[in-house]
Structure formats: structure tokens, C-alpha cells
Amino acid sequence: MRNRFDRQLQQLNEELIEMGEHIEYAIEMASNAFATQDCEKAKEAISYDTEIDQQERDIEALCMKLLLQQQPVAKDLRLISSALKMITDMERIGDHAADISEMTLSMAGAPYMIKPDCIQKMAVETIDMVIRSVNAFVNKDLEAARWVIKRDDVVDELFDSVKxxxxxxxxxxxxxxxxxxxxxxxxxxFERIGDHATNIAEWVIFSITGTHEDA
Amino acid sequence: MRNRFDRQLQQLNEELIEMGEHIEYAIEMASNAFATQDCEKAKEAISYDTEIDQQERDIEALCMKLLLQQQPVAKDLRLISSALKMITDMERIGDHAADISEMTLSMAGAPYMIKPDCIQKMAVETIDMVIRSVNAFVNKDLEAARWVIKRDDVVDELFDSVKxxxxxxxxxxxxxxxxxxxxxxxxxxFERIGDHATNIAEWVIFSITGTHEDA
Incomplete structure (x- = not known):
């Protein structure tokens, strides 16, 4: 029974990593489309969101199956319920990649007078935060999760400076x-994407320690 | 068999109406909290979003059951698949009510120097659009759906004027x-809420006519 449970937990990890990679891809696509005013790529990023939504459903179904069939307790229960919460934030990141692309489309009428360099920096930072937060969950890495939470200050500073x-x-x-x-x-x-990556990292900490550390 | 199917379709309508009412409540709560700088109400609006997310899951499960058990064709198939798409937009509206409340919290440090009247008007218009779009689905009312799509121009104009x-x-x-x-x-x-209400209305038209009318 435990063996089967372990395999299912392994599957959960793999699906989370895959969803993380798709989100990374979505942000990158949205960010490139925005930087280069590429409407075709922006449309692609918008429709890609459906795929991320579907992944959320699949992982959710897997978590529910694990909760109902295995009736996990303590650490395992925390792990699965944290995964359930994390995917909501992951899905919202996908939404924001689509939102960014909607803005790219609505800005398509005129070439940029303002250089979007600083926003590109925000993209790089948030992609990094997302990858690290998901990896922190999979590797049960408390330090990595705390790093992500701390890193959100950099994104907030970048946002303030852009603003x-x-x-x-x-x-x-x-x-x-x-x-x-x-x-x-x-x-x-992008600033909101950073917030959601921070939420993910907070769920990672909860899944390991059982307590919520607020940034 | 058909009788049971009809009852299930009736249930789908009722759940959609209920979700519509919850969204209406969420936007109103977010809008009032924003207008009065009421942080407690803003926090309530943010946590209320979880309820809307759950409703989306429930309606989705009902739609999937209907699709798998009843194998509907033609009009019924369009109806159920449109409902499935509509709830994604409805859920996003709930997200935006939470987003507005996050902004209310982050603006709590200082009293408004700028009167938010025009944004309040956007709130009133978008709530109206949401209610009418959901009712249009339930009543299979093509004219009401077209009215909503047309009405989005008013919200867009309000947004431009606020901007x-x-x-x-x-x-x-x-x-x-x-x-x-x-x-x-x-x-x-608020402008995005109007967009999502428009999407809902477009799904209503698709569910009735089988074709997508772009605004």
C-alpha cells in the first residue's frame, strides 16, 4: 500500500514539475511577445493558458484521489493539501501570462516610445522565482523556499522603480x-506573478514544517 | 432518461444562477471596500474567492457527469460545453474582485486624494453585465446576450475616461x-470584468445558435 502511495506521490511531483515548466514557458513566451511586439506569439501565449488550466484540473484530481483513497495523515496530508493550494497560485500565474499578452495585443498599434528593459528584468526574476519555488516543493528544500520569499523584495523594488x-x-x-x-x-x-511564486514558497514551508511563515 | 436529463440541466441552470449571484456579491463587496477604504471588507472579498473557485469545480463536475453519462448531441451538447467555458470566465471575474481588494489593501495607507466616482460607475455597469449574461444563458435569450456584448463599449469608454x-x-x-x-x-x-462578461455572452450565443459572433 505504502509503495503504491509512494509511486503516486512521485507522480504528483512529476506533474507539478511539468506544470512548473509550462508556466515558465508561458511567462517566457508572454515576455518575449511583449518585448518584440509579436502579436502571433502573444496569441499563442493566451491560448496556451488553456493547457495550464487543464493541468491544474489533472493535478487536482490526483490530489483528491490520494486524499480519498489513502486517507493520509500528518506530513503526507500536509504535502498533498499544500500541492492542492499551490496549483491555484500556479494557475493564476498562467492567467497573468495571458493578461500580459492581452496588453501586448492592445499595444500593437504603435511602436514603443518607452524601452521596456526594466520590465524584462522583472520577467527574468519572476521566472526564476517560479522555477525555484516548485523545485523547493519537490526537493522539500526549506532554504530554497525562504530564498524565494526573500527574493520577492527584488521584484517589488523593480516594480516600484518601473512605476x-x-x-x-x-x-x-x-x-x-x-x-x-x-x-x-x-x-x-509581473509583480503579481512574484506574489504568487511567494505564495507557492509559503506552501512549501507549510508542507515541511506545518506552520505558515509570513514574509 | 430524458426526464432525468432535464432535471440535471435544470440543476445546472440553478447552480449557474447561484454562482452568478456569488460573483455579483463579490464585485459589490470589492467595489464597496474600495470606495470606503474598508480593509476588513477587502479581506472578506479576497477570501470569498475560494468559494467561487469551489463553485466552478462543482459545476464543472456536473457538466462532466452530464457529458459522460448522457452523451448529449447537438443543442444539448452545445449547452453543456458552453456552460463549461462560461464558468472559466465567471471564475476569472471572482479573481478580479480579489485583485481589486488587494489594491484596496495596498492603498490603505493614505486617504484618497482622487475621488473614485468614475470607477464606481464601472462597478455598477459590470455587475449589471454579469447578471444579464448569466440570465441570458438560463433563459436562452439571444437579445439579452447581444445587449451585454454591446454594453461592453460603455465600460470601455468609462475605462478610457478614467485612464x-x-x-x-x-x-x-x-x-x-x-x-x-x-x-x-x-x-x-473592472474593465477586464467587462471583458469576461462579454465572453460569457458570446458563449450564450454559441449555445443557442451554434456559431460564435465576435463583437
């Missing part, structure tokens, strides 16, 4: 308003 | 920047 720069641009010239406010939205979605 | 006003405020005084950019985000979430 201030965009506010300056609007303040200095109203003609920047339309594009700057759209870029602000994109930056906000 | 322009906020850009003006930032342009005239940089000190407005922080609050104006936060409010812009809130307005954007």
Missing part, C-alpha cells in the same frame, strides 16, 4: 500617457 | 502618481 519611471514620463509629457499606463499594467502583472 | 483623467492628474502633479497609478489598476480590473 516611478513611468509616472515621471507621464508627468513630463502627457503624450507618453497611453503607452506608459499600459506598460504599468504589464509591470503590475 | 485619461488619471493621466491628466499625474501629468499635472507628480504627487498624484502613486495613487493615480493604483487607481488605474483598479479600473483595469
Amino acid at each position: 516611478n519611471r513611468l509616472i515621471d514620463l507621464i508627468n513630463s509629457n502627457k503624450e507618453n500617457g497611453e503607452q506608459a499606463s499600459d506598460m504599468l499594467m504589464v509591470a503590475k502583472y | 485619461n483623467r488619471l493621466i491628466d492628474l499625474i501629468n499635472s502633479n507628480k504627487e498624484n502618481g502613486e495613487q493615480a497609478s493604483d487607481m488605474l489598476m483598479v479600473a483595469k480590473y
Whole structure:
């Protein structure tokens, strides 16, 4: 029985890693489409979200099966219920990749007057956070999870700096308003991706220690 | 057999109406919390999202049962598969109500210098769109669905006007920047709620006519 349970837990880990990779791919696709104003890629990123939604359903079904069939207790119960919560945050990250791509489409009418470099940095940081948070779950790595939570400060600082720069641009010239406010939205979605990666890391800590550490 | 199927379809309608009411409640709660800077209510709106997520799961399970057990064809198949798609948009509306409340919490540090009246108007319009789109599904009302799709123009106009006003405020005084950019985000979430209500209405039209009418 335990052997079968272990195999099912192994399957859960593998599916989480796969979902993590798909999310990484979605953010990268959305980020590239945004940087290069590539509408075809943006549309691809939007439709890719359906795949991530489906993965959430599949993992959810697996977790429910494990909970009902195996009636796990203590650590195993925490592990599975944490996975159940994590996938909600993972799915939301997929939503935000689609949101970013919707913004890319609505900004397609005009070339960028404002360079989106700093937003690209946010993309790199958040992709890193997502990968590390999922790996922390799979490897039961408390330190890695804490690292992710700490790292969110960097994303928040990047967001504040993007925001201030965009506010300056609007303040200095109203003609920047339309594009700057759209870029602000994109930056906000990346900042939210960082929040969700932080939530994932908090669930990792809960699954290992049984307590919730607030950042 | 058909009688039982009809009863199950009736149940599907009832659950959709209930989910619609919960979403309406969530937007109202988020909108009031935002208008009055009520952090307790904002937190309530955020945790309420879990309930909406659960409803999506329940309705999804019912749809899957109907598809597998009854193997419906033609109109019934369209009806159930449209319901399956609709609930994804309904769930996203719940997410946005939570997003708005997150913004309310992060804006709690300072009283509003900018009156959020126009955003309140967006709230009223989008709540109306959501209710009407769900009712259109239940009553198979093609005209009501088309009305919702048309109505999204009003929400888009309101958003543009909020955006322009906020850009003006930032342009005239940089000190407005922080609050104006936060409010812009809130307005954007309401605009997205309007988009999702439009998607729901498009699924209603598909469920009745079998074709997708793009706005």
C-alpha cells in the first residue's frame, strides 16, 4: 500500500514539475511577445493558458484521489493539501501570462516610445522565482523556499522603480500617457506573478514544517 | 432518461444562477471596500474567492457527469460545453474582485486624494453585465446576450475616461502618481470584468445558435 502511495506521490511531483515548466514557458513566451511586439506569439501565449488550466484540473484530481483513497495523515496530508493550494497560485500565474499578452495585443498599434528593459528584468526574476519555488516543493528544500520569499523584495523594488519611471514620463509629457499606463499594467502583472511564486514558497514551508511563515 | 436529463440541466441552470449571484456579491463587496477604504471588507472579498473557485469545480463536475453519462448531441451538447467555458470566465471575474481588494489593501495607507466616482460607475455597469449574461444563458435569450456584448463599449469608454483623467492628474502633479497609478489598476480590473462578461455572452450565443459572433 505504502509503495503504491509512494509511486503516486512521485507522480504528483512529476506533474507539478511539468506544470512548473509550462508556466515558465508561458511567462517566457508572454515576455518575449511583449518585448518584440509579436502579436502571433502573444496569441499563442493566451491560448496556451488553456493547457495550464487543464493541468491544474489533472493535478487536482490526483490530489483528491490520494486524499480519498489513502486517507493520509500528518506530513503526507500536509504535502498533498499544500500541492492542492499551490496549483491555484500556479494557475493564476498562467492567467497573468495571458493578461500580459492581452496588453501586448492592445499595444500593437504603435511602436514603443518607452524601452521596456526594466520590465524584462522583472520577467527574468519572476521566472526564476517560479522555477525555484516548485523545485523547493519537490526537493522539500526549506532554504530554497525562504530564498524565494526573500527574493520577492527584488521584484517589488523593480516594480516600484518601473512605476516611478513611468509616472515621471507621464508627468513630463502627457503624450507618453497611453503607452506608459499600459506598460504599468504589464509591470503590475509581473509583480503579481512574484506574489504568487511567494505564495507557492509559503506552501512549501507549510508542507515541511506545518506552520505558515509570513514574509 | 430524458426526464432525468432535464432535471440535471435544470440543476445546472440553478447552480449557474447561484454562482452568478456569488460573483455579483463579490464585485459589490470589492467595489464597496474600495470606495470606503474598508480593509476588513477587502479581506472578506479576497477570501470569498475560494468559494467561487469551489463553485466552478462543482459545476464543472456536473457538466462532466452530464457529458459522460448522457452523451448529449447537438443543442444539448452545445449547452453543456458552453456552460463549461462560461464558468472559466465567471471564475476569472471572482479573481478580479480579489485583485481589486488587494489594491484596496495596498492603498490603505493614505486617504484618497482622487475621488473614485468614475470607477464606481464601472462597478455598477459590470455587475449589471454579469447578471444579464448569466440570465441570458438560463433563459436562452439571444437579445439579452447581444445587449451585454454591446454594453461592453460603455465600460470601455468609462475605462478610457478614467485612464485619461488619471493621466491628466499625474501629468499635472507628480504627487498624484502613486495613487493615480493604483487607481488605474483598479479600473483595469473592472474593465477586464467587462471583458469576461462579454465572453460569457458570446458563449450564450454559441449555445443557442451554434456559431460564435465576435463583437
